[in-house]
Amino acid sequence: MKQHNTFTLKDFIIRAGIAYFITLIIFCIFIFRVIPGCSLLQSKLVLFLLTVLSFGLIYFEKDDRRNYLSIATNVLIPFGIYTTLAYILLLPIPLGIVWTLLIGLDLVYIGFYFYKVKRRNYNSLLEKSQLVIGLASLLSLVIVLSFTLFGSSLIQSSTKITNNTDAYIRKYDDKSLKNLNNWSKLKRKEKLNTLQTICNNERDYLGISARIKVGAGSKLTHPYAQYNNKSKEITFDVSQLDHASSTTLLEALLHSTYHAYEYALVESYDSMSSDYNKLVDYRTIVTYKREFSTKVTNKAKNYNQINESNAEAYAAEALQDYQNKLKK
Structure with a gap:
């Protein structure tokens, strides 16, 4: 000085x-x-x-x-x-x-x-x-x-993000299913690797071409996990990753992955010919686009949006599939 x-x-x-x-x-x-x-x-x-x-x-x-x-x-x-x-x-x-x-x-x-x-x-x-x-x-x-x-994640999984493949039924990874059953014994990195593998499989099932990363960070706007479409990343809250159950985190992953699917639908809609994008089946995508473009600070209103309710419904259905698989 x-x-x-x-x-x-x-x-x-x-x-x-x-x-x-x-x-x-x-x-x-x-x-x-x-x-x-x-x-x-x-x-x-x-x-x-x-x-x-x-x-x-x-x-x-x-x-x-x-x-x-x-x-x-x-x-x-x-x-x-x-x-x-x-x-x-x-x-x-x-x-x-x-x-x-x-x-x-x-x-x-x-x-x-x-x-x-x-x-x-x-x-x-x-x-x-x-x-x-x-x-x-x-x-x-x-x-x-x-x-x-x-970058929203402070730590990331070391599992490779696979290229998209055609999958018309949900794939299950044996190691991931075993890890879900032994969740409390896993280290933080092992949990992220498991979630990344499941994300890869869900991405294939939903037909999403973008490579979605899975990581963990802090100060999230959602209690367990959130999806960032700009970085194509699902970020889990670090403290929740350490202490929440496999069921809770799996549901959060499935919910966030469906948001990635909704964003992909909006991107495909934007590139579509105007001759077709007014068809009735695409009106839900128009709603997604409007909701994504409008920032909602009220949590109650946010959870009442169509994109949230659809993601929640998908996560509940997919979680049931995983739970049935885990019982076998």
Whole structure:
């Protein structure tokens, strides 16, 4: 940080408060999630305490570092540390690399500093360590934000997404059926792989040409899973993936896959000749198109839409087929 004041103490506190408030809004919209093992209240308390601690470090430094870089560092640190705590189980490799590498380099620098320098400036060491933690915090936020903005899933299955094949009856995979019967014993990745395999089979049965990915994430608009037609992806809530039953998640998968089918119907309707798209059998597709183009925030109205009721009916029927197969 520059060794000169840019602001008075009053200006510094006001600007830091404004920066924190703006960052908090962005953080809550795109990144915030409950820390694993904690309640919502406990998670908010952790974020609050990290913020107090970060801003408290100001008073252990000299008074000549009130500038924009100081503000950025003190704002980034609590959000970055909280993000790491909340997402480390979902993104262990990228977050682990960032923090291990930067903290490791900082410790090497500190060791070299104590070995070489006789007249030590501890304020300077504290300042540089803050910058390192601030940089690690920034990179952590960028990593998580890149997933939450450009891809709804934080983790994905490793099962191959097969090409569409003609299937006029529903296919059943023996390994998947066995996994459904032993759901509580499966690891998170095994559950996603099973759901991806079933999704592949449902996609073949419904005749969907798009390659649909299955993954898991957080902060979904639906309680168990949701379908994103832009990314062609079905995303399960991570906590539900860990704790919900195979029946609940299978029904959510079948429901979401049917939404993919409805979107495919709309796309085929849009490419159809106007000589045919007014036929009575296509009117349901017109309803789908209208519903998909209208954002509904009221959950009750959303579940009363035709696309939702049809997806629910399909999921219930398909789930019964799977349950009958599981009993054999």
